[in-house]
Amino acid sequence: MAQGQNKPVRSRDEQIDSMASDWNAVGMGRDLALGWAATMVSEAEARGAAEQRRKDAEGQEVAWWQFQNNNGEWCNTVAPKWYHERGFKTRPLYAHAPNVAALEARIAELEAENGHLRSRYLPENLTDPLREVLGRMCFECITIARALRTDGMEIRNRAEDEQAAVIFFLLPFVLAHGSDWRKHAAEEIGGMAERHRAALTREGGV
Known part of the structure; x- marks a missing residue:
């Protein structure tokens, strides 16, 4: 028997929760992580339905x-x-093509669901908070990049890499909190500083 054949199949909600937990662990907000995970699972289901439709036609x-x-x-x-x-x-x-009608209907449902999720979590228009974060200049990223490195993120010593890492870090706060993103991002950066000071204290550094 092939290894893993008897592994329990996770439900759709369990798959979404597992993916969201991984993103949540690296700093993404819980609601945003759940939204993105749901989008990815829906897209995978749509691809699977299309593949099943192709298989249904095989051998006929x-x-x-x-x-x-x-x-x-x-x-x-x-x-x-x-x-x-x-x-x-x-x-x-x-x-004849078994299940084609049902699969076509399911694909339409999944595509509609994908559109709903994208419109909810990925704005169609470039908002002012998004423009502010996505347009952040390299020199504006130095301090936050330093905090991210201190907290364990690996960032190469190039201005464009620091810029990319900082935008990647800030973007979830904008998508989750809109114009209030600065407050939540500052709280997270403050938490990084506290963790760093606590680590130095344990090691006798301060």
Whole structure:
């Protein structure tokens, strides 16, 4: 028996919670992490449904072929190879395709859910708080980058790497708290300083 075959299958909510916990552990807000995790799971489900639709068609006898003419119309043909060799798109059609209707409906549901999640957690418009963080200049990132390094984040000693790390750190606060992002980011940075001082105290450094 293959290793892992008897592993319990996690529910959808358990998968989302596990992914969100990983992101939460590295500083992302809980609500934002849950939203992004739900989006990723929904996208994976949509890909799985599309793949299942393809598998459903495997092993079935082709009923007839079609090619796409220069007007974009699909036409029946008994010579698909001839059209394919001349650059036309061709496709097989099957006598029946189990579960296609149900899968099409599920894919539509998942795409709608993805759109809802993206609109909720990823704004369609560039807000002022987002513009402020995404447009942060390199020299504005030095102090926060130093705090991030002190807290354990590995950042290369280049201005553009410091800038990228700081924007990556600040972005979840903007998405979770909007115009109030500075307060929450400052609290987290203050917590980093407290942790660093506590570590030095334990080691006898201060």
